[in-house]
Amino acid sequence: MTATPLPTIDDVAVAAGVSRQTVSNVLNAPDIVREATRQKVRDAIDALGYRPHASARRLRTQTSSTIGIRLGSLSRGGVSGAVLDRFLHALTERADSRGMRIMLFTAADEAAEIEQYRRLRDGADVDALVVTGTAYGDARLDWLADNGVPFVAFGRPWGSADLDDPRRPWVDVDGADGVRQATVHLAGRGLRRIGYLGWPDGSGTGDDRRSGWVAAMRELFGDDGAADADLEALTIRTEEGVAPARVELERLLAGGTELEALVCSSDSLALGAMMAVREAGHPKFPVIGFDNTPVAGAVGLSSVDQQLDQVALAVLDLLMGEHGRRVLNPDEIEGARHRLVTPKLIVRRSSHLAPVDEAGSTASGTNE
Amino acid sequence: MTATPLPTIDDVAVAAGVSRQTVSNVLNAPDIVREATRQKVRDAIDALGYRPHASARRLRTQTSSTIGIRLGSLSRGGVSGAVLDRFLHALTERADSRGMRIMLFTAADEAAEIEQYRRLRDGADVDALVVTGTAYGDARLDWLADNGVPFVAFGRPWGSADLDDPRRPWVDVDGADGVRQATVHLAGRGLRRIGYLGWPDGSGTGDDRRSGWVAAMRELFGDDGAADADLEALTIRTEEGVAPARVELERLLAGGTELEALVCSSDSLALGAMMAVREAGHPKFPVIGFDNTPVAGAVGLSSVDQQLDQVALAVLDLLMGEHGRRVLNPDEIEGARHRLVTPKLIVRRSSHLAPVDEAGSTASGTNE
DNA sequence: GCGAATTGTTTGAACGATCAAATCCGCGGT
DNA sequence: ACCGCGGATTTGATCGTTCAAACAATTCGC
Structure with a gap:
């Protein structure tokens, strides 16, 4: 009942009537071994159910895959x-x-x-x-x-x-472009005062994302509507997390605001914001998050997917x-x-937490 | 500039003036080597920055850790x-x-x-x-x-x-007990008609969880309030997912129901249910989920944590x-x-999506 | 038809560790 | 002195594979 020892490359070699190395070659460099031999070896491998021992190979090749x-x-x-x-x-x-x-x-x-x-x-x-x-x-x-x-x-x-x-070497997601997509999308729905909810300055990722919003706003509304001062007024900064975002937005709403929509640097922030605006009686205030986490899918939050x-x-x-x-x-x-x-904006239209559609219609707009 | 070869156990042995095996022993069975030797070897190891080569060890010991x-x-x-x-x-x-x-x-x-x-x-x-x-x-x-x-x-x-x-051999979470905890918790707040929202019969996990609710209801309300027929009437079954749960609950609410609270077999179902009841104008209808996913934490959903x-x-x-x-x-x-x-019920009290507290008080109840 | 190149296959050595058995050493007992 | 004993240390073999070089078998050029 004790486990039979696994076949080694030598067992295969004997079974196929060739040498160790030939078996090894069949596995690692099939093209240098003659067709007939190759097949003979393959048959032996199958018959014995041979698998190369990974650790032995690693020891020899100094590689671990x-x-x-x-x-x-x-x-x-x-x-x-x-x-x-x-x-x-x-x-x-x-x-x-x-x-x-x-x-x-x-x-x-x-x-x-x-x-x-x-x-x-x-x-x-x-x-x-x-x-x-x-x-x-x-x-x-x-x-x-x-x-x-x-x-x-x-x-x-x-x-x-x-x-x-x-x-x-590095790979990264073009956060600026993602936020730009979100901003342009909202502008396409006729919104102008599109705010940005992000983290405090100083994080590379955060600064990058905000830059996408800044670029989009300039591009869309030119210097008159998107001067530095205007953009600064439309920017909200807070720590990462649902609760901080919510508190910050509650404060903002209490003081009155002209904001028409919000692009956020994370789904957490977006969710907090959504809860606050919803609570304040704006069921249709559009919010877009970033990361496309399962949460976003679950509550119908549009979000930028990182691909x-x-x-x-x-x-x-x-x-x-x-x-x-x-x-x-x-x-x-x-x-x-x-x-x-390049990330991809995922537009959702759950009408309960963040309806982003115009006046009750379920019309145009991308969807996945 | 090419990488210097890593020191082997032999290098250490030479440096310490002992044999291979002694070095090996210091590493694998320190107690059988004399204190003085042990220290000498340790010093050599540190000096050379030696690390055993995992693949070689695995080949010899036929183990991979x-x-x-x-x-x-x-x-x-x-x-x-x-x-x-x-x-x-x-x-x-x-x-x-x-x-x-x-x-x-x-x-x-x-x-x-x-x-x-x-x-x-x-x-x-x-x-x-x-x-x-x-x-x-x-x-x-x-x-x-x-x-x-x-x-x-x-x-x-x-x-x-x-x-x-x-x-x-297996390890599992006592789902029945988790659901029982949730049910007892709700009953402790004076609720009686506590429903169960779960998956169709036939899944081991699902059936197990429901059994905890059944047991708790019997224990709490005896045969008069919790006869088989009553329990069946309080049970809602649907496929996993936020959307199915929501649709199912909307249908139920449309037809009128006496449900006072809901225990669910997953956070997804709970979230769907919560969205539906909230939409229907019951901001305080208590719902409890299962899994304690990040979503639950984010929206303030009480949930059973799997530990x-x-x-x-x-x-x-x-x-x-x-x-x-x-x-x-x-x-x-x-x-x-x-x-x-044994899982652990995490009670949350976000007043926005699922306020489970009694009449505005923030009183008693466990919290983490 | 013979040396040279080419292709296919085999042989010894190594990769770096641990196991098992052998050796060394100090010490107490007769 | 000698033997035996037990602990500390060393030595040879081995784990299963691939590398490098040697060898055998073909093919090629003239």
């Missing part, structure tokens, strides 16, 4: 935590189709994360790492670049002097080349070392 | 998909503290999943697997049990004749023993081969 990614701590959950989770799904699927696997790890802080990088690298556990949640002057990217560990950041390395630095599948695809392209099946060394690279993915 | 888990396809996302994601977080953290890593994989269907199991097992990629989303007569569990692959299911193997079958961290802990206990640091063979086990985790 594995990509590591940190799964942040539970605490940081929140509504937006879902973005990382969905990225993870997409990455796992895309990686699988390239013969790669995803390994998770955790770390309490930046230092611990770098320590994990070191362990994973030294133990040859991973061929490359995916870094998320990049911040100004990210020490993790420096460490990885300095130590020659292949990686790609999801999120621009904002602090870096040169975004084109080939040593710091995480495209992001995952781009990450792998950067790590492995267009069609490669192994991670490339930093010096084997060619072409651009970064990719900006 | 890795647990595999399937990450379902993107499509099945929805609000409840978040449960798996949060479990994954918890599992990763708990596993890390036991020296284990989590490896992800995907599979389109059950057959493909079993094929992946085979690949992972044969390649010695994983020591054990965690199976989620168990269904009646789950072929995956049969395969794993038959092939002697260590695993634990998250979710009871409902179809199995014998839930105590030691060959099919996924406890689930993760139990999974590892079952796989590795109480304090072990390696996965045990199915025959090394002792004690119960399953664990039922």
